[in-house]
Amino acid sequence: MSKDFRDLKVVISGAASGIGLATADLFEKRGASVARLDFAPISSSLSFRVDVTDEIQVAEAVASADNALGGIDVMVNTAAVFLYGPLLETSVAEARKVLDVNLIGTFLMARETIRVMKSRGKGGKIILFSSELAQLGREHHAAYCASKAGVSAMVRCWAKEFGPDILVNAVAPGPTDTPMLDYENMPPDWKRLESSNPLGRIGQPKEIAEAVLFLAGPGSNFITGQVLGVNGGAAMV
Ligand SMILES: NC(=O)c1ccc[n+]([C@@H]2O[C@H](COP(=O)([O-])OP(=O)(O)OC[C@H]3O[C@@H](n4cnc5c(N)ncnc54)[C@H](O)[C@@H]3O)[C@@H](O)[C@H]2O)c1
Secondary structure, rough: OOOOOOOOOOOOEOOOOHHHHHHHHHHOOOEEEEEEEEOOOOOOOOOOOOOOOHHHHHHHHHOOOOOOOHOOOOOEEOOOOOOOOHHHHHOHHHHHHHHHHHHHHHHHHHHHHHHHHHOOOOOOOEEEEOOOOHHOOOOOHHHHHHHHHHHHHHHHHHHHHHHEEEEEEEEOOOOOOOOOOHHHOOOHHHHHOOOOOOOOEEEEEEHHHHHHHHHHHHOOOOOOOEEEEOOOOOOOO
């Protein structure tokens, strides 16, 4: 495997599981130096425990990652929670939790990373995580969809605010085989729904990671403010 990311310093949140884990592993395979952040413990030489909703913890974790790596070129924020929540059965606390992790967590990770990038007088790339559901909508998922639509909106705002030095994009996966989706344990009709796209299957975490590496690499240097759908064609712009 080529080591074409050898000089890249990458911070990834949500790196203990699923897409974040696959992305961290793929960056390392291609030669990047990676700091892994998560709420959950991670057995990696360079990892930091952080709750992305906590302003102080995020500032400390990003500063520690910056010190350890000697700078940050790319920040990937995958940390998120999912909520199946029919409106009439969803409490404010449940809705707030999703918005807090997915929206405020993204806000804090981006803000602290951009501060660090600017303090070093360098540019960089911010890669956030939306979802195909932000575009499609789905019954019983309003809080999650709202949080991910909010991420897509922030991408467009920050791309305008921080260009040309800092490029801001998002990946919007379709259903992907991770603990969040829990595909194995779905009833058959849900499985059918999740795999009903032109490619006839759900995605694998490494397939989403490849899109992140594209956005992190030199091939995307004229791309900012975009939300890249990686969803087997389930949602089309
Ligand atoms: N899996 C899918 O089908 C799918 C589809 C569309 C979008 N996405 C998005 O892709 C991203 C990755 O999802 P995944 O499927 O890998 O999920 P996952 O549940 O496997 O991993 C999410 C990670 O985020 C961490 N996390 C949660 N709350 C946190 C907090 N407060 N602070 C720090 N870390 C926290 C968890 O510990 C976990 O390691 C998410 O943004 C998700 O919304 C996933």
